Amino acid sequence: MSNKTAALGADIAIGVAGPLLVLVLWEALVRGLAVPTYVLPAPSAIAAQVVTDLPLLLGGLGVTLGEAAAGYAIGAAIALALACLFVLAPVLERILLPVLVALNSVPVVAFAPVALLWFGMGPASKIAMVTLAVGFAVFVNAHHGLRAVDESAANLLRSFGAGPLRQMVLLRVPAALPSIMNGLRVAVVRSMIIAIVAEMIGAYKGLGWTIFEATQQVDFLRVWAAIAVASAASMAVYGVVNWLDRRLVFWR
Known part of the structure; x- marks a missing residue:
């Protein structure tokens, strides 16, 4: 077994051991202290309810995951495009960045009445709110990563005749990948919550x-x-993003 496989197995074991320990302690405390179900049910009772309501819960999960995934994809795409645009056109950054900060200085939930009024009670209003929540988290990380490049490398590319767009493709985006992936990881959790x-x-x-x-x-x-x-669904999606992080940012 290779060192990489062993390290991955150790990471998975540690990741599983923590939640299992919490569940065992939770079960023991609830049973030992005779905590009423309406205050805090035991994990075993919750698991039994999940089995009983599985069709209902899976149907609801499909709807929520669809809304979260659509908002996540749209928000991440807009955020990455804006981050690149701001680096390429600093004038636009000075004009639009205060607007983005102002929008995200208010909790996203505060926009719920407006989203419901504009887009209705269906999935569109949820997708719009997830897009707003995800977009800023990805934008902040991507913008920081695109700007935090080695200037000597940028000057070297410039000396070979590479323009701003070519520098973006060859240097800035690859260098910013760790920051971009950090933003995408944070955004996964936010998308499900919103x-x-x-x-x-x-x-x-x-x-x-x-x-x-x-x-x-x-x-x-x-x-x-x-x-x-x-x-459980959020943890699974978060794990997928972590796997992509390991694949794309293999040098970290």
Whole structure:
């Protein structure tokens, strides 16, 4: 077995051991202290509820993942394009950057009424909110990475006749990949959170709607089951982005 395979196995083992330890302690404390289910259910009770409500939860998960993925892709694409544009055209950066900062100085949830008014109760309003939340996280990291290049390397390319666009492709984007991937990792978690919160504010389906509906019905086990499914899905997607990070930024 190669060193890389052994290191990957060790990372997976450590990553699994932490959550398992938390679940074991959680189960023991809830049972030992006889905590009521409506206050904090045991992990075993939550798992049983997940099995019982699996068709409902999987249907809601499909809707939420679709909204989060669409908003994630759109937000990341816009953010990367803006970051490159600002580096290539500093005048636009001076004009538009204050606008972006002003938009993101307000919690994304505050825009929920506007999003619902403009795009309705369907998936479009959730995608718009996820796009806004994801975009700034990716933009900040990408913009920093594109600017933090070795100036001597940029001067060398310039001496060979490379213009700003060619420098962007050959130097700035590859050098910024670690920062870009950091932004994409952070954005994964934000996309799921915003999609679920947006569904709780106004939707017809999705995990957020399931949580809201179960809360209205005082069915706290179903609330925790939906939270558990959402957490598992977020961790899985986060793992995929981490894998892509290892593949694309192999020198780090």
